[in-house]
Amino acid sequence: MAADVLDHIAVAGNPLISSGHVDSGQYNGTMPEDTDFRLLDEEGVVMHVRSVSADRPEETSSEPLVRSGRGGFLGITRIDVAIVAAFVIVAFFWRYLTPLPLQLTRSQLTPPNTTLWGAGYPYNTTTGETYPNCQVVPDSPSSPKYHQQCEGFVFDEVYFAVDAYYDLHNPPVPYFDPEPPLTKLLIAGPMSIWGFTTWAWRLSVALFGSLVVGLVYLLAMRLWRNRFFAGAAAFMMAFDGLEFVESRIGVIDIIALFFVVLTYYALVLHLQSRTKRQWRATAYVLGIAIGLAMAAKLTALAPIAIAISFIGLRLLRHWFMRRDAEPDEVLWNEAARTSGYWHYALMLVLAGTVFLACWGRYNIPHQTRQYIYNFTGCTLSLSGTGPAKTASASLSGTTQYLNPVTHPTFSANPIADATALVHMGSEYIGNLVRNAKSELSYHIEECGGHPFASHWYTWPIMYHPVFMYSASTATTTADITNVGNPAVWWGAIGALLVLLGTVPRTKRARIGLYVLLVLVLLCTIIPFHAAEKSPLVSNRVNPTQVMKFAGIPLFDVGMFLLAVLGFVLVAYGMRKQSFLPAFAFVSYLVAWYMWEPGNQARILFFYHALSMLPFMAIALAWCLAKIRSMTLVIRGREVPLAFVAYAGLIVVFAGFIFFYPIYTGLPISTANHAMRIWVDMQ
Numbered sequence: 001m002a003a004d005v006l007d008h009i010a011v012a013g014n015p016l017i018s019s020g021h022v023d024s025g026q027y028n029g030t031m032p033e034d035t036d037f038r039l040l041d042e043e044g045v046v047m048h049v050r051s052v053s054a055d056r057p058e059e060t061s062s063e064p065l066v067r068s069g070r071g072g073f074l075g076i077t078r079i080d081v082a083i084v085a086a087f088v089i090v091a092f093f094w095r096y097l098t099p100l101p102l103q104l105t106r107s108q109l110t111p112p113n114t115t116l117w118g119a120g121y122p123y124n125t126t127t128g129e130t131y132p133n134c135q136v137v138p139d140s141p142s143s144p145k146y147h148q149q150c151e152g153f154v155f156d157e158v159y160f161a162v163d164a165y166y167d168l169h170n171p172p173v174p175y176f177d178p179e180p181p182l183t184k185l186l187i188a189g190p191m192s193i194w195g196f197t198t199w200a201w202r203l204s205v206a207l208f209g210s211l212v213v214g215l216v217y218l219l220a221m222r223l224w225r226n227r228f229f230a231g232a233a234a235f236m237m238a239f240d241g242l243e244f245v246e247s248r249i250g251v252i253d254i255i256a257l258f259f260v261v262l263t264y265y266a267l268v269l270h271l272q273s274r275t276k277r278q279w280r281a282t283a284y285v286l287g288i289a290i291g292l293a294m295a296a297k298l299t300a301l302a303p304i305a306i307a308i309s310f311i312g313l314r315l316l317r318h319w320f321m322r323r324d325a326e327p328d329e330v331l332w333n334e335a336a337r338t339s340g341y342w343h344y345a346l347m348l349v350l351a352g353t354v355f356l357a358c359w360g361r362y363n364i365p366h367q368t369r370q371y372i373y374n375f376t377g378c379t380l381s382l383s384g385t386g387p388a389k390t391a392s393a394s395l396s397g398t399t400q401y402l403n404p405v406t407h408p409t410f411s412a413n414p415i416a417d418a419t420a421l422v423h424m425g426s427e428y429i430g431n432l433v434r435n436a437k438s439e440l441s442y443h444i445e446e447c448g449g450h451p452f453a454s455h456w457y458t459w460p461i462m463y464h465p466v467f468m469y470s471a472s473t474a475t476t477t478a479d480i481t482n483v484g485n486p487a488v489w490w491g492a493i494g495a496l497l498v499l500l501g502t503v504p505r506t507k508r509a510r511i512g513l514y515v516l517l518v519l520v521l522l523c524t525i526i527p528f529h530a531a532e533k534s535p536l537v538s539n540r541v542n543p544t545q546v547m548k549f550a551g552i553p554l555f556d557v558g559m560f561l562l563a564v565l566g567f568v569l570v571a572y573g574m575r576k577q578s579f580l581p582a583f584a585f586v587s588y589l590v591a592w593y594m595w596e597p598g599n600q601a602r603i604l605f606f607y608h609a610l611s612m613l614p615f616m617a618i619a620l621a622w623c624l625a626k627i628r629s630m631t632l633v634i635r636g637r638e639v640p641l642a643f644v645a646y647a648g649l650i651v652v653f654a655g656f657i658f659f660y661p662i663y664t665g666l667p668i669s670t671a672n673h674a675m676r677i678w679v680d681m682q
Helices: 002-012 069-074 078-097 157-167 182-194 203-223 227-238 241-246 253-271 276-296 298-317 327-335 338-357 414-445 456-461 486-501 507-530 553-573 576-593 606-628 642-664 670-675
Strands: 035-040 046-051 371-383 390-401 467-472 476-481 631-634 637-640
Touching (some): 078 203, 078 227, 182 203, 182 253, 182 276, 203 227, 203 241, 203 253, 203 576, 241 642, 253 276, 253 576, 253 606, 276 298, 276 338, 298 338, 298 553, 338 414, 371 414, 390 414, 456 486, 456 507, 476 642, 486 507, 486 606, 486 642, 576 606, 606 642, 642 670
Antiparallel strands (some): 631 637
């Protein structure tokens, strides 16, 4: 078929550009396997053609299949659309509608008149500003808003769900939150229809948590066009405990993860673009994704760092590229010629515009004034004696109200109208700058402790997850804990190490990468763990100690080695054969280590590791896909190892089912609950 294409082009007089193994002067009517060609169509648009052996299944090709047109470039067939839809529907069912036990008898754990246990449990069905067992003190300049722990709230829903509800007021009720606004606006959507209920404030979260599963499938398919690999990665996202729990409660992290994965997906599309039209379109899509991710949460810094690294190094290579470089790289750099820098500048402007637009709800003209805090310090104090001694912290600062944006008064004078618009824009941006300074001051000065806080280096082994909810009777316990699925988290550690070993071509380079990784871990974890702690250290049961990091030189060496390791991985990722393992591993490292600077002075929680999870799933799925294609020879007989790959997925699902009661708050006996405490949860 490929030969027919070339014959047709030759008859039409269309030039064949030399690429790969064959050029226009060597074509003899047959096309070798695994041959790259670049063709010019009648409009001068470059097409990319690759010859693949007829007996090789398309889905196991070692690179994404790139064809002409939008559908061809995305590489999405009807089968893929059906798979994504199935994953999203199944994930949403598990997150929002399960568990489904019929309530034949009532107990203190079962709300009255309830026959369905879904994401709405624990329940809150009261609308308005007074909730069961909860009182909200109205805001005033001298008395900030105060929220008690309300019935139906799980962990930080006491903040985010309430803030989302306040956004529905017109004008919005002022409040301070050190996080960007997009996630709360999305949480508020269902509440505008169904009121202030647990079902409503968890609906958007469950939806985006389900969409993340489908998006991971699409991302994996761009990295390697293998449906088992992509399906396994999505399967692990669908049945991981951390992703599952965060998708069932009204907090912002899972929505932020969706936009983070969307940014990674847009970046991979951009790096794999093959024409100027694809290059420019994906660049602007990437800008939109970055703007949305930044407006959701600062976890967007991880994909932004990865984008800067890969795009920057590719642009650098443009100046040193040889004429005989890989055809894909030549195409990409031709698309990113001098005008490419202007497109990147416009991409950043677009990202900034999207980010600013997400703050519009808080800067509409004549709204009630939004207040912020300018934090200046943190005061630590002790309470209790002996083993019960605990530490507490209080932030100090001043309250500042932002000025409402002036509504412009237009006239027939274009100069006056333009001046009014500029003045309105300056007020809008000025409020955002002051709000950003307040957010940063909170993250810098905040020093309080928490019994479920954990250090960044403990996250891969899930040492101390977050205990979010508990309701007990004399014989049963109902807990919600966001512990990950051990089959995914612990299995991914080995999978990531195997993935790292496939990045270089030689054994010496492979050993060098492993040694560099070990040095990074030793030079960062050991001094961090041994760093000076605050003298206000409580007992282990209630660890509200606060890290006071002293800037140890060995740690600085470790961070330098981390930068070297990241640069080496990105450099290896320039090669098509090494892109998948290099991209996945360096993205995992950045998503992990980005939290270390913040953890030097303030507490962090296990759920901050959420942005590491997609690449853990990709690494583990990659290993299973490789095992699936292997054959073991035993006494002259070939034994396919596909059953091992499928058994791995069964283990993941079995782990999910085993921990399901403590993911959902199902009442179980005390003995059954104790069986599921595999890590330090209490």
